[in-house]
Amino acid sequence: MNVFRLTGDLSHVLAILLLLWKIWKSRSCAGISGKSQIMFSLVFLTRYLDLFTSFISLYNTVMKVIFISTSLATVYLIYAKFKATYDSNHDTFRVEFIVVPVAGLAVLVNHELTPMEVLWTFSIYLESVAILPQLFMISKTGEAESITSHYLFALGSYRALYILNWIYRYHFEGFFDLIAIVAGCVQTVLYCDFFYLYITKGGLSNQGKKLEVASIV
Numbered sequence: 029m030n031v032f033r034l035t036g037d038l039s040h041v042l043a044i045l046l047l048l049w050k051i052w053k054s055r056s057c058a059g060i061s062g063k064s065q066i067m068f069s070l071v072f073l074t075r076y077l078d079l080f081t082s083f084i085s086l087y088n089t090v091m092k093v094i095f096i097s098t099s100l101a102t103v104y105l106i107y108a109k110f111k112a113t114y115d116s117n118h119d120t121f122r123v124e125f126i127v128v129p130v131a132g133l134a135v136l137v138n139h140e141l142t143p144m145e146v147l148w149t150f151s152i153y154l155e156s157v158a159i160l161p162q163l164f165m166i167s168k169t170g171e172a173e174s175i176t177s178h179y180l181f182a183l184g185s186y187r188a189l190y191i192l193n194w195i196y197r198y199h200f201e202g203f204f205d206l207i208a209i210v211a212g213c214v215q216t217v218l219y220c221d222f223f224y225l226y227i228t229k230g231g232l233s234n235q236g237k238k239l240e241v242a243s244i245v
Contacts, residue, residue: 029087030196036189037091043182044098050176051105056113059176061165062106063123067158069099070127075151077144118168121161130154139207149207156211159183159218177222184219187212 051057076092083089106114134150135141162180190212197203 030193030200032189032193032196036186036193039182039189040186041091041094041098043179043186044095044102046179046182047176048098048102048105050173050179051102051110055110057106057110058113058115059165059169059173060106060114061119061121061162062103062114062116063119063121063161064158064165065099065102065106067123067126067154067161069096069103071151071155071158072096072099074147074154077147115165115169118165119161120168121164123161126157126160127154130157137207152208152211156215157218159215163218163222180219180222184216184223187216187219191216 047060051060072092072095076096079089079092079096130153131150133153134146138146138149159180166176191209194203194205194209194212
């Protein structure tokens with residue numbers, strides 16, 4: 029554990045809580061990609077199967093439970109509780125073009141060809157591109173609500189902080205995981221255009237307004 033990982037984890041949790049708060053407060057999931065949220069749920073479910081087989085630390089277990097439960101809660105709110113507000117007309121990204129290649133890559137490129145390891149690798153690859161349906165949806169509508177922008181910024185910050193975590197661990201611990209690092213860098217790159225627009229268009233200060241993001245994706 030180091031400050032970069034801890035801050036990254038907190039940023040990740042903050043992103044999810046911001047999204048849940050936005051949906052619950054507005055009683056609406058407008059502007060949110062249900063397809064991205066399904067893929068994030070799949071990420072956590074396949075990555076944290078060891079929750080039932082191994083114990084690393086209380087912190088580790090609590091974080092796993094938080095990520096699984098909140099991701100499933102988000103999917104429930106979108107597709108059940110507030111289904112009438114879900115904008116399926118704009119959430120049209122073909123997720124099979126992501127999931128199928130990622131599954132194939134996980135089988136071909138992994139640390140060890142075992143079910144648990146392949147599923148973990150699949151989750152790493154899938155997480156790197158799971159935000160694409162959300163960015164695609166924003167590009168179709170041409171704007172995003174401020175709270176949705178904050179969610180994306182916090183989510184991107186989590187991944188950027190994890191890159192710093194890997195640099196720290198390599199320097200002080202000699203730890204190096206090429207699969208996680210490459211996938212993390214790909215994910216961070218996908219957020220770069222959004223980061224620029226978020227900062228230059230006033231996403232940090234214009235609470236309640238909408239951020240024009242037509243150039244994303």
